[in-house]
Amino acid sequence: MSEFNELPSGSAVPWMEAAIAACGSPLVSVTCPACSEIALSAEWTLLEVKSRETAVDLHCTACEARQSLRMVLPEGASACWPFERFESVAEAIEKEVESLAERIQRHASTMPAAEFATNPLWAEAQWCATTFQWHPTSEAPPLMGLVFENEEAGLEIFRSVEDKMNHEDRFEEIRISIVEGAVPGQELRPGYSVHLCADPEALEAHATFDDFVVDRSIVPFLGQWNRHYPIPGQPSLLTKFKEEFEQHGEFMLAPTVLKDDGNRYMQPELGIIKNVIFFRQLSDITTPDDPDAAALMLPELIIPPA
Ligand SMILES: [Zn+2]
Structure with missing residues:
Protein backbone atom coordinates (compact mmCIF):
# COMPACT_ATOMS: atom_id res chain seq x y z
CA MET A 1 0.00 0.00 0.00
CA SER A 78 -16.67 -1.70 -15.47
CA ALA A 79 -13.19 -3.10 -14.85
CA CYS A 80 -11.50 0.16 -15.72
CA TRP A 81 -12.13 3.79 -16.59
CA PRO A 82 -11.33 5.52 -18.89
CA PHE A 83 -10.19 3.60 -22.02
CA GLU A 84 -6.59 4.62 -21.40
CA ARG A 85 -6.56 2.15 -18.50
CA PHE A 86 -7.80 -0.74 -20.62
CA GLU A 87 -4.34 -2.05 -21.36
CA SER A 88 -3.20 -2.18 -17.74
CA VAL A 89 -6.36 -3.94 -16.61
CA ALA A 90 -5.97 -6.37 -19.52
CA GLU A 91 -2.68 -7.51 -18.00
CA ALA A 92 -4.28 -8.03 -14.59
CA ILE A 93 -7.16 -9.97 -16.14
CA GLU A 94 -5.10 -12.11 -18.52
CA LYS A 95 -4.78 -15.04 -16.08
CA GLU A 96 -8.49 -15.02 -15.34
CA VAL A 97 -9.28 -15.12 -19.06
CA GLU A 98 -6.88 -18.08 -19.45
CA SER A 99 -8.51 -19.82 -16.52
CA LEU A 100 -11.95 -19.30 -18.06
CA ALA A 101 -10.72 -20.83 -21.30
CA GLU A 102 -9.47 -23.87 -19.37
CA ARG A 103 -12.80 -24.29 -17.61
CA ILE A 104 -14.58 -24.06 -20.95
CA GLN A 105 -12.34 -26.80 -22.35
CA ARG A 106 -13.31 -28.99 -19.37
CA HIS A 107 -17.00 -28.55 -20.14
CA ALA A 108 -16.46 -28.68 -23.89
CA SER A 109 -18.91 -31.50 -24.50
CA THR A 110 -21.84 -29.35 -23.36
CA MET A 111 -20.63 -26.04 -24.80
CA PRO A 112 -18.83 -26.80 -28.06
CA ALA A 113 -19.30 -23.31 -29.51
CA ALA A 114 -17.54 -21.77 -26.54
CA GLU A 115 -14.85 -24.41 -26.88
CA PHE A 116 -14.43 -23.35 -30.50
CA ALA A 117 -14.03 -19.66 -29.59
CA THR A 118 -11.49 -20.31 -26.84
CA ASN A 119 -9.55 -23.17 -28.42
CA PRO A 120 -5.87 -22.81 -27.40
CA LEU A 121 -4.97 -23.46 -31.06
CA TRP A 122 -6.03 -19.92 -32.06
CA ALA A 123 -2.63 -18.59 -31.01
CA GLU A 124 -0.84 -21.11 -33.19
CA ALA A 125 -3.28 -20.86 -36.12
CA GLN A 126 -2.70 -17.09 -36.55
CA TRP A 127 -5.94 -15.80 -38.01
CA CYS A 128 -4.52 -13.29 -40.49
CA ALA A 129 -7.41 -12.23 -42.75
CA THR A 130 -11.17 -12.41 -43.22
CA THR A 131 -12.80 -12.91 -46.57
CA PHE A 132 -16.37 -13.11 -47.89
CA GLN A 133 -18.09 -15.06 -50.66
CA TRP A 134 -21.63 -15.20 -51.96
CA HIS A 135 -23.71 -17.05 -54.51
CA PRO A 136 -23.60 -15.23 -57.90
CA THR A 137 -27.39 -15.04 -58.11
CA SER A 138 -27.98 -14.97 -54.36
CA GLU A 139 -29.59 -18.39 -54.25
CA ALA A 140 -27.69 -19.38 -51.10
CA PRO A 141 -26.54 -17.58 -47.94
CA PRO A 142 -23.12 -15.91 -48.01
CA LEU A 143 -19.91 -17.23 -46.44
CA MET A 144 -17.41 -15.60 -44.12
CA GLY A 145 -13.96 -17.14 -44.37
CA LEU A 146 -11.24 -17.03 -41.74
CA VAL A 147 -7.80 -17.20 -43.32
CA PHE A 148 -5.08 -18.78 -41.18
CA GLU A 149 -1.31 -18.48 -41.49
CA ASN A 150 -1.05 -21.97 -40.07
CA GLU A 151 -3.53 -23.88 -42.19
CA GLU A 152 -3.41 -27.16 -40.24
CA ALA A 153 -4.03 -25.50 -36.84
CA GLY A 154 -6.82 -23.39 -38.33
CA LEU A 155 -8.58 -26.40 -39.82
CA GLU A 156 -8.15 -28.30 -36.54
CA ILE A 157 -10.06 -25.55 -34.64
CA PHE A 158 -13.05 -26.20 -36.91
CA ARG A 159 -12.59 -29.99 -36.92
CA SER A 160 -12.58 -30.11 -33.11
CA VAL A 161 -16.26 -29.14 -32.97
CA GLU A 162 -17.45 -30.64 -36.24
CA ASP A 163 -19.32 -33.60 -34.70
CA LYS A 164 -20.50 -31.84 -31.56
CA MET A 165 -21.97 -28.82 -33.33
CA ASN A 166 -23.13 -30.66 -36.43
CA HIS A 167 -22.12 -27.60 -38.52
CA GLU A 168 -24.54 -25.27 -36.81
CA ASP A 169 -24.30 -22.76 -33.94
CA ARG A 170 -27.90 -23.43 -32.91
CA PHE A 171 -27.84 -21.37 -29.72
CA GLU A 172 -25.62 -18.59 -31.13
CA GLU A 173 -22.85 -19.27 -28.65
CA ILE A 174 -20.17 -17.88 -30.92
CA ARG A 175 -20.46 -14.11 -30.90
CA ILE A 176 -19.15 -12.42 -34.03
CA SER A 177 -19.05 -8.67 -34.53
CA ILE A 178 -17.65 -6.51 -37.30
CA VAL A 179 -16.65 -3.06 -36.11
CA GLU A 180 -16.23 -0.46 -38.86
CA GLY A 181 -14.57 2.93 -38.61
CA ALA A 182 -11.06 4.32 -38.71
CA VAL A 183 -9.19 3.95 -35.44
CA PRO A 184 -7.39 6.98 -33.96
CA GLY A 185 -4.08 7.50 -35.70
CA GLN A 186 -5.18 5.49 -38.76
CA GLU A 187 -7.67 7.97 -40.23
CA LEU A 188 -6.18 7.53 -43.69
CA ARG A 189 -6.36 3.72 -43.57
CA PRO A 190 -10.02 2.75 -43.35
CA GLY A 191 -10.61 -0.77 -42.16
CA TYR A 192 -12.72 -2.87 -39.90
CA SER A 193 -12.14 -5.20 -36.98
CA VAL A 194 -13.63 -8.67 -36.76
CA HIS A 195 -14.18 -9.93 -33.21
CA LEU A 196 -15.01 -13.54 -32.47
CA CYS A 197 -15.66 -14.70 -28.91
CA ALA A 198 -17.72 -17.00 -26.78
CA ASP A 199 -21.07 -15.27 -26.31
CA PRO A 200 -21.09 -13.86 -22.76
CA GLU A 201 -24.79 -14.52 -22.23
CA ALA A 202 -24.52 -18.09 -23.47
CA LEU A 203 -21.59 -18.54 -21.08
CA GLU A 204 -23.64 -17.23 -18.18
CA ALA A 205 -26.36 -19.71 -19.04
CA HIS A 206 -23.77 -22.41 -18.35
CA ALA A 207 -22.93 -20.92 -14.96
CA THR A 208 -24.75 -23.78 -13.28
CA PHE A 209 -21.50 -25.76 -13.22
CA ASP A 210 -19.91 -25.55 -9.77
CA ASP A 211 -16.65 -24.13 -11.04
CA PHE A 212 -18.16 -21.96 -13.69
CA VAL A 213 -18.82 -18.34 -12.86
CA VAL A 214 -18.28 -15.71 -15.55
CA ASP A 215 -17.24 -12.37 -14.12
CA ARG A 216 -18.77 -9.62 -16.28
CA SER A 217 -15.59 -7.56 -15.96
CA ILE A 218 -13.63 -10.02 -18.10
CA VAL A 219 -16.12 -10.10 -21.00
CA PRO A 220 -14.45 -7.29 -23.03
CA PHE A 221 -11.18 -9.24 -22.90
CA LEU A 222 -12.52 -12.45 -24.38
CA GLY A 223 -11.94 -13.60 -27.89
CA GLN A 224 -10.00 -13.46 -31.11
CA TRP A 225 -9.42 -10.36 -33.22
CA ASN A 226 -8.54 -9.63 -36.80
CA ARG A 227 -8.27 -6.20 -38.38
CA HIS A 228 -8.92 -5.99 -42.08
CA TYR A 229 -7.77 -3.23 -44.43
CA PRO A 230 -9.66 -3.30 -47.76
CA ILE A 231 -7.62 -2.60 -50.87
CA PRO A 232 -8.24 1.06 -51.86
CA GLY A 233 -10.36 1.41 -55.02
CA GLN A 234 -11.70 -2.16 -54.88
CA PRO A 235 -15.42 -2.85 -54.31
CA SER A 236 -16.17 -3.55 -50.66
CA LEU A 237 -16.65 -7.25 -49.94
CA LEU A 238 -18.11 -6.38 -46.57
CA THR A 239 -20.89 -4.22 -48.06
CA LYS A 240 -21.93 -7.07 -50.33
CA PHE A 241 -21.74 -9.58 -47.47
CA LYS A 242 -24.04 -7.38 -45.38
CA GLU A 243 -26.59 -7.22 -48.22
CA GLU A 244 -26.50 -10.97 -48.70
CA PHE A 245 -26.78 -11.62 -44.97
CA GLU A 246 -29.75 -9.29 -44.72
CA GLN A 247 -31.47 -11.15 -47.52
CA HIS A 248 -30.88 -14.67 -46.15
CA GLY A 249 -30.66 -14.07 -42.39
CA GLU A 250 -27.92 -16.66 -42.37
CA PHE A 251 -24.26 -17.13 -43.20
CA MET A 252 -21.61 -19.78 -42.92
CA LEU A 253 -18.38 -19.32 -41.02
CA ALA A 254 -15.68 -21.41 -42.67
CA PRO A 255 -11.92 -21.88 -42.55
CA THR A 256 -10.04 -20.74 -45.62
CA VAL A 257 -6.79 -22.10 -46.98
CA LEU A 258 -4.27 -20.65 -49.37
CA LYS A 259 -3.49 -23.04 -52.22
CA ASP A 260 -0.37 -23.24 -54.39
CA ASP A 261 -2.12 -21.34 -57.19
CA GLY A 262 -2.18 -18.29 -54.88
CA ASN A 263 -5.97 -18.37 -54.44
CA ARG A 264 -7.88 -18.69 -51.19
CA TYR A 265 -10.29 -21.59 -50.90
CA MET A 266 -13.02 -21.77 -48.31
CA GLN A 267 -13.69 -25.16 -46.76
CA PRO A 268 -17.51 -25.23 -46.38
CA GLU A 269 -17.38 -28.92 -45.41
CA LEU A 270 -15.96 -27.69 -42.08
CA GLY A 271 -18.26 -24.64 -41.92
CA ILE A 272 -20.61 -23.54 -39.14
CA ILE A 273 -24.00 -22.03 -39.96
CA LYS A 274 -24.94 -18.90 -38.02
CA ASN A 275 -27.95 -16.59 -37.96
CA VAL A 276 -26.61 -13.73 -35.85
CA ILE A 277 -23.78 -11.25 -36.46
CA PHE A 278 -23.29 -7.76 -35.03
CA PHE A 279 -22.46 -4.94 -37.45
CA ARG A 280 -21.19 -1.96 -35.49
CA GLN A 281 -19.42 1.37 -35.81
CA LEU A 282 -16.38 2.18 -33.71
CA SER A 283 -18.13 5.36 -32.57
CA ASP A 284 -20.85 3.22 -30.94
CA ILE A 285 -18.30 1.87 -28.49
CA THR A 286 -18.13 4.38 -25.68
CA THR A 287 -17.38 2.46 -22.49
CA PRO A 288 -14.64 0.00 -21.46
CA ASP A 289 -17.27 -2.61 -20.51
CA ASP A 290 -18.58 -2.87 -24.07
CA PRO A 291 -17.99 -6.46 -25.27
CA ASP A 292 -16.14 -5.00 -28.28
CA ALA A 293 -14.18 -2.43 -26.26
CA ALA A 294 -10.85 -3.92 -27.30
CA ALA A 295 -11.50 -2.63 -30.84
CA LEU A 296 -10.37 0.77 -29.62
CA MET A 297 -7.08 -0.63 -28.37
CA LEU A 298 -6.24 -2.35 -31.62
CA PRO A 299 -4.37 0.53 -33.25
CA GLU A 300 -1.66 -0.04 -30.70
CA LEU A 301 -1.61 -3.77 -31.35
CA ILE A 302 -1.96 -3.94 -35.12
CA ILE A 303 0.07 -2.10 -37.72
CA PRO A 304 -1.67 -1.59 -41.09
CA PRO A 305 -0.02 -2.98 -44.21
CA ALA A 306 2.29 -0.54 -46.01
ZN1 LIG B 1 -12.91 19.59 -4.03
Missing part, protein backbone atom coordinates in the same frame (compact mmCIF):
# COMPACT_ATOMS: atom_id res chain seq x y z
CA SER A 2 3.05 2.25 0.23
CA GLU A 3 2.46 3.99 -3.09
CA PHE A 4 -0.97 5.12 -1.93
CA ASN A 5 -1.64 8.14 0.23
CA GLU A 6 -2.11 7.34 3.89
CA LEU A 7 -5.53 8.57 4.89
CA PRO A 8 -6.19 9.78 8.42
CA SER A 9 -8.68 7.22 9.73
CA GLY A 10 -11.48 9.71 10.32
CA SER A 11 -11.43 11.10 6.79
CA ALA A 12 -11.11 7.78 4.95
CA VAL A 13 -14.81 6.98 4.96
CA PRO A 14 -16.06 10.01 2.97
CA TRP A 15 -13.39 9.43 0.29
CA MET A 16 -14.29 5.75 0.10
CA GLU A 17 -17.96 6.62 -0.25
CA ALA A 18 -17.14 9.19 -2.92
CA ALA A 19 -15.03 6.61 -4.78
CA ILE A 20 -17.88 4.06 -4.75
CA ALA A 21 -20.30 6.69 -6.06
CA ALA A 22 -17.86 7.84 -8.76
CA CYS A 23 -17.14 4.29 -9.98
CA GLY A 24 -20.86 3.61 -10.13
CA SER A 25 -21.52 6.54 -12.46
CA PRO A 26 -18.31 7.52 -14.25
CA LEU A 27 -19.95 10.11 -16.50
CA VAL A 28 -21.18 12.41 -13.71
CA SER A 29 -19.15 14.14 -11.02
CA VAL A 30 -19.83 13.43 -7.35
CA THR A 31 -19.51 15.55 -4.21
CA CYS A 32 -15.91 16.25 -3.15
CA PRO A 33 -15.27 15.45 0.54
CA ALA A 34 -12.71 18.28 0.71
CA CYS A 35 -14.67 21.23 -0.72
CA SER A 36 -18.23 19.85 -1.03
CA GLU A 37 -18.44 20.90 -4.70
CA ILE A 38 -19.92 18.37 -7.13
CA ALA A 39 -16.64 18.22 -9.02
CA LEU A 40 -15.01 14.92 -8.09
CA SER A 41 -14.36 12.23 -10.71
CA ALA A 42 -12.61 8.89 -10.63
CA GLU A 43 -10.27 6.84 -12.76
CA TRP A 44 -9.72 3.21 -11.80
CA THR A 45 -8.12 -0.09 -12.66
CA LEU A 46 -9.25 -3.51 -11.45
CA LEU A 47 -6.24 -5.22 -9.83
CA GLU A 48 -7.63 -8.66 -9.08
CA VAL A 49 -10.69 -10.35 -10.56
CA LYS A 50 -11.64 -12.65 -7.68
CA SER A 51 -11.37 -10.13 -4.84
CA ARG A 52 -12.42 -7.24 -7.15
CA GLU A 53 -9.68 -5.17 -5.52
CA THR A 54 -9.41 -1.92 -7.46
CA ALA A 55 -7.03 1.05 -7.47
CA VAL A 56 -8.98 4.31 -7.66
CA ASP A 57 -7.61 7.81 -8.31
CA LEU A 58 -9.94 10.65 -7.41
CA HIS A 59 -9.58 14.21 -8.63
CA CYS A 60 -11.61 17.30 -7.80
CA THR A 61 -11.63 19.97 -10.51
CA ALA A 62 -12.86 22.62 -8.03
CA CYS A 63 -10.25 22.42 -5.23
CA GLU A 64 -7.70 20.23 -7.06
CA ALA A 65 -7.77 17.69 -4.23
CA ARG A 66 -6.38 14.28 -5.25
CA GLN A 67 -6.76 11.00 -3.45
CA SER A 68 -5.71 7.45 -4.35
CA LEU A 69 -7.17 4.47 -2.59
CA ARG A 70 -7.91 0.78 -2.91
CA MET A 71 -11.34 -0.68 -2.54
CA VAL A 72 -13.65 -3.42 -3.78
CA LEU A 73 -15.07 -2.54 -7.20
CA PRO A 74 -18.79 -1.77 -6.84
CA GLU A 75 -21.21 -4.19 -8.50
CA GLY A 76 -21.95 -3.16 -12.07
CA ALA A 77 -18.91 -0.90 -12.50
Whole structure:
Protein backbone atom coordinates (compact mmCIF):
# COMPACT_ATOMS: atom_id res chain seq x y z
CA MET A 1 0.00 0.00 0.00
CA SER A 2 3.05 2.25 0.23
CA GLU A 3 2.46 3.99 -3.09
CA PHE A 4 -0.97 5.12 -1.93
CA ASN A 5 -1.64 8.14 0.23
CA GLU A 6 -2.11 7.34 3.89
CA LEU A 7 -5.53 8.57 4.89
CA PRO A 8 -6.19 9.78 8.42
CA SER A 9 -8.68 7.22 9.73
CA GLY A 10 -11.48 9.71 10.32
CA SER A 11 -11.43 11.10 6.79
CA ALA A 12 -11.11 7.78 4.95
CA VAL A 13 -14.81 6.98 4.96
CA PRO A 14 -16.06 10.01 2.97
CA TRP A 15 -13.39 9.43 0.29
CA MET A 16 -14.29 5.75 0.10
CA GLU A 17 -17.96 6.62 -0.25
CA ALA A 18 -17.14 9.19 -2.92
CA ALA A 19 -15.03 6.61 -4.78
CA ILE A 20 -17.88 4.06 -4.75
CA ALA A 21 -20.30 6.69 -6.06
CA ALA A 22 -17.86 7.84 -8.76
CA CYS A 23 -17.14 4.29 -9.98
CA GLY A 24 -20.86 3.61 -10.13
CA SER A 25 -21.52 6.54 -12.46
CA PRO A 26 -18.31 7.52 -14.25
CA LEU A 27 -19.95 10.11 -16.50
CA VAL A 28 -21.18 12.41 -13.71
CA SER A 29 -19.15 14.14 -11.02
CA VAL A 30 -19.83 13.43 -7.35
CA THR A 31 -19.51 15.55 -4.21
CA CYS A 32 -15.91 16.25 -3.15
CA PRO A 33 -15.27 15.45 0.54
CA ALA A 34 -12.71 18.28 0.71
CA CYS A 35 -14.67 21.23 -0.72
CA SER A 36 -18.23 19.85 -1.03
CA GLU A 37 -18.44 20.90 -4.70
CA ILE A 38 -19.92 18.37 -7.13
CA ALA A 39 -16.64 18.22 -9.02
CA LEU A 40 -15.01 14.92 -8.09
CA SER A 41 -14.36 12.23 -10.71
CA ALA A 42 -12.61 8.89 -10.63
CA GLU A 43 -10.27 6.84 -12.76
CA TRP A 44 -9.72 3.21 -11.80
CA THR A 45 -8.12 -0.09 -12.66
CA LEU A 46 -9.25 -3.51 -11.45
CA LEU A 47 -6.24 -5.22 -9.83
CA GLU A 48 -7.63 -8.66 -9.08
CA VAL A 49 -10.69 -10.35 -10.56
CA LYS A 50 -11.64 -12.65 -7.68
CA SER A 51 -11.37 -10.13 -4.84
CA ARG A 52 -12.42 -7.24 -7.15
CA GLU A 53 -9.68 -5.17 -5.52
CA THR A 54 -9.41 -1.92 -7.46
CA ALA A 55 -7.03 1.05 -7.47
CA VAL A 56 -8.98 4.31 -7.66
CA ASP A 57 -7.61 7.81 -8.31
CA LEU A 58 -9.94 10.65 -7.41
CA HIS A 59 -9.58 14.21 -8.63
CA CYS A 60 -11.61 17.30 -7.80
CA THR A 61 -11.63 19.97 -10.51
CA ALA A 62 -12.86 22.62 -8.03
CA CYS A 63 -10.25 22.42 -5.23
CA GLU A 64 -7.70 20.23 -7.06
CA ALA A 65 -7.77 17.69 -4.23
CA ARG A 66 -6.38 14.28 -5.25
CA GLN A 67 -6.76 11.00 -3.45
CA SER A 68 -5.71 7.45 -4.35
CA LEU A 69 -7.17 4.47 -2.59
CA ARG A 70 -7.91 0.78 -2.91
CA MET A 71 -11.34 -0.68 -2.54
CA VAL A 72 -13.65 -3.42 -3.78
CA LEU A 73 -15.07 -2.54 -7.20
CA PRO A 74 -18.79 -1.77 -6.84
CA GLU A 75 -21.21 -4.19 -8.50
CA GLY A 76 -21.95 -3.16 -12.07
CA ALA A 77 -18.91 -0.90 -12.50
CA SER A 78 -16.67 -1.70 -15.47
CA ALA A 79 -13.19 -3.10 -14.85
CA CYS A 80 -11.50 0.16 -15.72
CA TRP A 81 -12.13 3.79 -16.59
CA PRO A 82 -11.33 5.52 -18.89
CA PHE A 83 -10.19 3.60 -22.02
CA GLU A 84 -6.59 4.62 -21.40
CA ARG A 85 -6.56 2.15 -18.50
CA PHE A 86 -7.80 -0.74 -20.62
CA GLU A 87 -4.34 -2.05 -21.36
CA SER A 88 -3.20 -2.18 -17.74
CA VAL A 89 -6.36 -3.94 -16.61
CA ALA A 90 -5.97 -6.37 -19.52
CA GLU A 91 -2.68 -7.51 -18.00
CA ALA A 92 -4.28 -8.03 -14.59
CA ILE A 93 -7.16 -9.97 -16.14
CA GLU A 94 -5.10 -12.11 -18.52
CA LYS A 95 -4.78 -15.04 -16.08
CA GLU A 96 -8.49 -15.02 -15.34
CA VAL A 97 -9.28 -15.12 -19.06
CA GLU A 98 -6.88 -18.08 -19.45
CA SER A 99 -8.51 -19.82 -16.52
CA LEU A 100 -11.95 -19.30 -18.06
CA ALA A 101 -10.72 -20.83 -21.30
CA GLU A 102 -9.47 -23.87 -19.37
CA ARG A 103 -12.80 -24.29 -17.61
CA ILE A 104 -14.58 -24.06 -20.95
CA GLN A 105 -12.34 -26.80 -22.35
CA ARG A 106 -13.31 -28.99 -19.37
CA HIS A 107 -17.00 -28.55 -20.14
CA ALA A 108 -16.46 -28.68 -23.89
CA SER A 109 -18.91 -31.50 -24.50
CA THR A 110 -21.84 -29.35 -23.36
CA MET A 111 -20.63 -26.04 -24.80
CA PRO A 112 -18.83 -26.80 -28.06
CA ALA A 113 -19.30 -23.31 -29.51
CA ALA A 114 -17.54 -21.77 -26.54
CA GLU A 115 -14.85 -24.41 -26.88
CA PHE A 116 -14.43 -23.35 -30.50
CA ALA A 117 -14.03 -19.66 -29.59
CA THR A 118 -11.49 -20.31 -26.84
CA ASN A 119 -9.55 -23.17 -28.42
CA PRO A 120 -5.87 -22.81 -27.40
CA LEU A 121 -4.97 -23.46 -31.06
CA TRP A 122 -6.03 -19.92 -32.06
CA ALA A 123 -2.63 -18.59 -31.01
CA GLU A 124 -0.84 -21.11 -33.19
CA ALA A 125 -3.28 -20.86 -36.12
CA GLN A 126 -2.70 -17.09 -36.55
CA TRP A 127 -5.94 -15.80 -38.01
CA CYS A 128 -4.52 -13.29 -40.49
CA ALA A 129 -7.41 -12.23 -42.75
CA THR A 130 -11.17 -12.41 -43.22
CA THR A 131 -12.80 -12.91 -46.57
CA PHE A 132 -16.37 -13.11 -47.89
CA GLN A 133 -18.09 -15.06 -50.66
CA TRP A 134 -21.63 -15.20 -51.96
CA HIS A 135 -23.71 -17.05 -54.51
CA PRO A 136 -23.60 -15.23 -57.90
CA THR A 137 -27.39 -15.04 -58.11
CA SER A 138 -27.98 -14.97 -54.36
CA GLU A 139 -29.59 -18.39 -54.25
CA ALA A 140 -27.69 -19.38 -51.10
CA PRO A 141 -26.54 -17.58 -47.94
CA PRO A 142 -23.12 -15.91 -48.01
CA LEU A 143 -19.91 -17.23 -46.44
CA MET A 144 -17.41 -15.60 -44.12
CA GLY A 145 -13.96 -17.14 -44.37
CA LEU A 146 -11.24 -17.03 -41.74
CA VAL A 147 -7.80 -17.20 -43.32
CA PHE A 148 -5.08 -18.78 -41.18
CA GLU A 149 -1.31 -18.48 -41.49
CA ASN A 150 -1.05 -21.97 -40.07
CA GLU A 151 -3.53 -23.88 -42.19
CA GLU A 152 -3.41 -27.16 -40.24
CA ALA A 153 -4.03 -25.50 -36.84
CA GLY A 154 -6.82 -23.39 -38.33
CA LEU A 155 -8.58 -26.40 -39.82
CA GLU A 156 -8.15 -28.30 -36.54
CA ILE A 157 -10.06 -25.55 -34.64
CA PHE A 158 -13.05 -26.20 -36.91
CA ARG A 159 -12.59 -29.99 -36.92
CA SER A 160 -12.58 -30.11 -33.11
CA VAL A 161 -16.26 -29.14 -32.97
CA GLU A 162 -17.45 -30.64 -36.24
CA ASP A 163 -19.32 -33.60 -34.70
CA LYS A 164 -20.50 -31.84 -31.56
CA MET A 165 -21.97 -28.82 -33.33
CA ASN A 166 -23.13 -30.66 -36.43
CA HIS A 167 -22.12 -27.60 -38.52
CA GLU A 168 -24.54 -25.27 -36.81
CA ASP A 169 -24.30 -22.76 -33.94
CA ARG A 170 -27.90 -23.43 -32.91
CA PHE A 171 -27.84 -21.37 -29.72
CA GLU A 172 -25.62 -18.59 -31.13
CA GLU A 173 -22.85 -19.27 -28.65
CA ILE A 174 -20.17 -17.88 -30.92
CA ARG A 175 -20.46 -14.11 -30.90
CA ILE A 176 -19.15 -12.42 -34.03
CA SER A 177 -19.05 -8.67 -34.53
CA ILE A 178 -17.65 -6.51 -37.30
CA VAL A 179 -16.65 -3.06 -36.11
CA GLU A 180 -16.23 -0.46 -38.86
CA GLY A 181 -14.57 2.93 -38.61
CA ALA A 182 -11.06 4.32 -38.71
CA VAL A 183 -9.19 3.95 -35.44
CA PRO A 184 -7.39 6.98 -33.96
CA GLY A 185 -4.08 7.50 -35.70
CA GLN A 186 -5.18 5.49 -38.76
CA GLU A 187 -7.67 7.97 -40.23
CA LEU A 188 -6.18 7.53 -43.69
CA ARG A 189 -6.36 3.72 -43.57
CA PRO A 190 -10.02 2.75 -43.35
CA GLY A 191 -10.61 -0.77 -42.16
CA TYR A 192 -12.72 -2.87 -39.90
CA SER A 193 -12.14 -5.20 -36.98
CA VAL A 194 -13.63 -8.67 -36.76
CA HIS A 195 -14.18 -9.93 -33.21
CA LEU A 196 -15.01 -13.54 -32.47
CA CYS A 197 -15.66 -14.70 -28.91
CA ALA A 198 -17.72 -17.00 -26.78
CA ASP A 199 -21.07 -15.27 -26.31
CA PRO A 200 -21.09 -13.86 -22.76
CA GLU A 201 -24.79 -14.52 -22.23
CA ALA A 202 -24.52 -18.09 -23.47
CA LEU A 203 -21.59 -18.54 -21.08
CA GLU A 204 -23.64 -17.23 -18.18
CA ALA A 205 -26.36 -19.71 -19.04
CA HIS A 206 -23.77 -22.41 -18.35
CA ALA A 207 -22.93 -20.92 -14.96
CA THR A 208 -24.75 -23.78 -13.28
CA PHE A 209 -21.50 -25.76 -13.22
CA ASP A 210 -19.91 -25.55 -9.77
CA ASP A 211 -16.65 -24.13 -11.04
CA PHE A 212 -18.16 -21.96 -13.69
CA VAL A 213 -18.82 -18.34 -12.86
CA VAL A 214 -18.28 -15.71 -15.55
CA ASP A 215 -17.24 -12.37 -14.12
CA ARG A 216 -18.77 -9.62 -16.28
CA SER A 217 -15.59 -7.56 -15.96
CA ILE A 218 -13.63 -10.02 -18.10
CA VAL A 219 -16.12 -10.10 -21.00
CA PRO A 220 -14.45 -7.29 -23.03
CA PHE A 221 -11.18 -9.24 -22.90
CA LEU A 222 -12.52 -12.45 -24.38
CA GLY A 223 -11.94 -13.60 -27.89
CA GLN A 224 -10.00 -13.46 -31.11
CA TRP A 225 -9.42 -10.36 -33.22
CA ASN A 226 -8.54 -9.63 -36.80
CA ARG A 227 -8.27 -6.20 -38.38
CA HIS A 228 -8.92 -5.99 -42.08
CA TYR A 229 -7.77 -3.23 -44.43
CA PRO A 230 -9.66 -3.30 -47.76
CA ILE A 231 -7.62 -2.60 -50.87
CA PRO A 232 -8.24 1.06 -51.86
CA GLY A 233 -10.36 1.41 -55.02
CA GLN A 234 -11.70 -2.16 -54.88
CA PRO A 235 -15.42 -2.85 -54.31
CA SER A 236 -16.17 -3.55 -50.66
CA LEU A 237 -16.65 -7.25 -49.94
CA LEU A 238 -18.11 -6.38 -46.57
CA THR A 239 -20.89 -4.22 -48.06
CA LYS A 240 -21.93 -7.07 -50.33
CA PHE A 241 -21.74 -9.58 -47.47
CA LYS A 242 -24.04 -7.38 -45.38
CA GLU A 243 -26.59 -7.22 -48.22
CA GLU A 244 -26.50 -10.97 -48.70
CA PHE A 245 -26.78 -11.62 -44.97
CA GLU A 246 -29.75 -9.29 -44.72
CA GLN A 247 -31.47 -11.15 -47.52
CA HIS A 248 -30.88 -14.67 -46.15
CA GLY A 249 -30.66 -14.07 -42.39
CA GLU A 250 -27.92 -16.66 -42.37
CA PHE A 251 -24.26 -17.13 -43.20
CA MET A 252 -21.61 -19.78 -42.92
CA LEU A 253 -18.38 -19.32 -41.02
CA ALA A 254 -15.68 -21.41 -42.67
CA PRO A 255 -11.92 -21.88 -42.55
CA THR A 256 -10.04 -20.74 -45.62
CA VAL A 257 -6.79 -22.10 -46.98
CA LEU A 258 -4.27 -20.65 -49.37
CA LYS A 259 -3.49 -23.04 -52.22
CA ASP A 260 -0.37 -23.24 -54.39
CA ASP A 261 -2.12 -21.34 -57.19
CA GLY A 262 -2.18 -18.29 -54.88
CA ASN A 263 -5.97 -18.37 -54.44
CA ARG A 264 -7.88 -18.69 -51.19
CA TYR A 265 -10.29 -21.59 -50.90
CA MET A 266 -13.02 -21.77 -48.31
CA GLN A 267 -13.69 -25.16 -46.76
CA PRO A 268 -17.51 -25.23 -46.38
CA GLU A 269 -17.38 -28.92 -45.41
CA LEU A 270 -15.96 -27.69 -42.08
CA GLY A 271 -18.26 -24.64 -41.92
CA ILE A 272 -20.61 -23.54 -39.14
CA ILE A 273 -24.00 -22.03 -39.96
CA LYS A 274 -24.94 -18.90 -38.02
CA ASN A 275 -27.95 -16.59 -37.96
CA VAL A 276 -26.61 -13.73 -35.85
CA ILE A 277 -23.78 -11.25 -36.46
CA PHE A 278 -23.29 -7.76 -35.03
CA PHE A 279 -22.46 -4.94 -37.45
CA ARG A 280 -21.19 -1.96 -35.49
CA GLN A 281 -19.42 1.37 -35.81
CA LEU A 282 -16.38 2.18 -33.71
CA SER A 283 -18.13 5.36 -32.57
CA ASP A 284 -20.85 3.22 -30.94
CA ILE A 285 -18.30 1.87 -28.49
CA THR A 286 -18.13 4.38 -25.68
CA THR A 287 -17.38 2.46 -22.49
CA PRO A 288 -14.64 0.00 -21.46
CA ASP A 289 -17.27 -2.61 -20.51
CA ASP A 290 -18.58 -2.87 -24.07
CA PRO A 291 -17.99 -6.46 -25.27
CA ASP A 292 -16.14 -5.00 -28.28
CA ALA A 293 -14.18 -2.43 -26.26
CA ALA A 294 -10.85 -3.92 -27.30
CA ALA A 295 -11.50 -2.63 -30.84
CA LEU A 296 -10.37 0.77 -29.62
CA MET A 297 -7.08 -0.63 -28.37
CA LEU A 298 -6.24 -2.35 -31.62
CA PRO A 299 -4.37 0.53 -33.25
CA GLU A 300 -1.66 -0.04 -30.70
CA LEU A 301 -1.61 -3.77 -31.35
CA ILE A 302 -1.96 -3.94 -35.12
CA ILE A 303 0.07 -2.10 -37.72
CA PRO A 304 -1.67 -1.59 -41.09
CA PRO A 305 -0.02 -2.98 -44.21
CA ALA A 306 2.29 -0.54 -46.01
ZN1 LIG B 1 -12.91 19.59 -4.03
